[in-house]
Amino acid sequence: MLFWQILIDGFAISALYALGATGFTLIFGVSGVLNLSHGALMVTAVVAAWVAGGDFGLNTYLGATFGVFVGFVMSLLTYFVVVRPLQQSNKIREEEKEIFILTATLLWGIMISELIAYLYTNNAKTVLPIVEGVVMLVGVRTPANEIFTAIVCWLVIGVLWLLVNRTRAGKAVLAASMNPRGVTLLGIELSWIYIAVWAVYGVLVGIAGVLLGMFLGVSSYSVGPLTASAFSIVVLGGLGSVSGSLIAAYVVGYLETMTAYLVSPAFRTIPALLLLVAVMYVRPRGLLGRR
């Protein structure tokens, strides 16, 4: 009984983690950027959906769509205002650009979360779920919302996989992650690929955020832990490897759920951290990492 509950809850939460981590790893793999404002972008999307539902009085579908749209816009804003100027700056030495981008995205993330806290307070916000009610699954009372979350996450991941592996544009993105210069030699405009990747990232973050808002709710305090968990999942799976992050997301999600149910919710984050340490010592590349 408990087993099934853990199985189902873990599956839903892992799917959510997987979606967020996939976006994170995509940006790193192609753009080479560790976007530390990841959590902030997710929370922005949720708050936008919340505002849409509350202040604008839109129904849940429109609210969710608005949230995703805001995620999309914020992601592009992050790229054009914070990341690109630094990448193209000629005032900073090449080897230092990474730390500048890291610091800048971190600051950007802090700015966003503080602004949200100021405008909308620190209180947790939830978004009205699109699917309501409770379903009996294998004898376990499960919110239909959870199943919806898992399904949507996997649908999006599936669509993403199709896009990247089966379409020409997607293959160009894949190529850009392996060899940016080679891609330019083929006559493909690299800057458009970067914009496309950040746009896709925005949509992913928006969807993941809105789903999270429906499932658990967020507050401006969630920003840090969200970024941190995406970070650790991606490291576990291997930076730059999407399939790696998917697997790692499930490992982390299930570890957390099991700990919460079997030990105590307070210790939820510890096994994942210990696993991360072990990975750092034994195999820093992660499960399927390339570098």
Added chain:
Amino acid sequence: MNPTTSLASRIISSRTVWICLLVVVVASTLPLYVSGYILGLLTIAYYFAVFAMSWDLLFGFAGEVNFGPTFLIGLGAYTAGILDNLYQPPIWLCLVAGALAAVAGGVVLALPALRVRGPYFGLTTLVAVLILQNFVVVAASFTGGEIGLTVPDVISIDDGVNYWIALGFMAVSGAILYALSRSPVGLILQASGQDAIQAGALGFNVTKHKLTAFIISAFFSGLAGALLVFYLGAASVGTFVDVTVGVQVIIAAVLGGRRTILGGVLGAVFLIGAGEALRPLGDLSTFIVSAMALAVVLLFPSGLLGLLTRTRDAR
């Protein structure tokens, strides 16, 4: 830099040294006419400056981003605090213990961290902070958990005395760190950080040098952390170990000017000062400080020190 001139003559002829000396002398007169509130603020800023300078040393040398300076700081602070709570030894003993604990932690951290490159180094340091954070919270009976622990002894109650201790400590640490960064050893370390392969090819033991940088950074961070505990009279996760504090250390160092060591002082004073000055605005203050920091990072990568000395940015 002409290696035939002695270190002493170079120090005397260096303009930077004289300016710093002037600044320290002026700063030490502050308690005579400045309020206790500002003194307290500056005291914290000075300790923070040591955090930032130690971080800059590691960054300038290891050439990698250390996301968890608070791991070292927290180790120093908590060891000193817990020791004092348990056995009440003389304060200097606690300080030494704190510094040593931080150094030990630095060595333990350095072992996996130095084997990996780039973002993995940063991640290892970040994980270290998260683990320490969790450990402190879980071992609450020992460490005071999230509420924090209070320390029975304090170095001094007088604002002026605390200020002078902080200023003196910062000046000495700054001098040591700065001298180190400009010495031949410092140059080797810089080379190891910027191009480890070439440095290794030239015959320098890169790992040993990076480990040394770690240890030095850990020592000063831990000592500063321990001193800060005895100034505040309390320690908690939120003030010493949290990732956000580590972030502020990094921001202070980068804001002041990376690879300059001394920039850390400017960055720390600016950060803490601005944070306080904007406090009336409430939550918006952090937003504004971060926005200003972001603007500096985007527009003036050489940091505040670069602005002041109008350093030409490297190509």
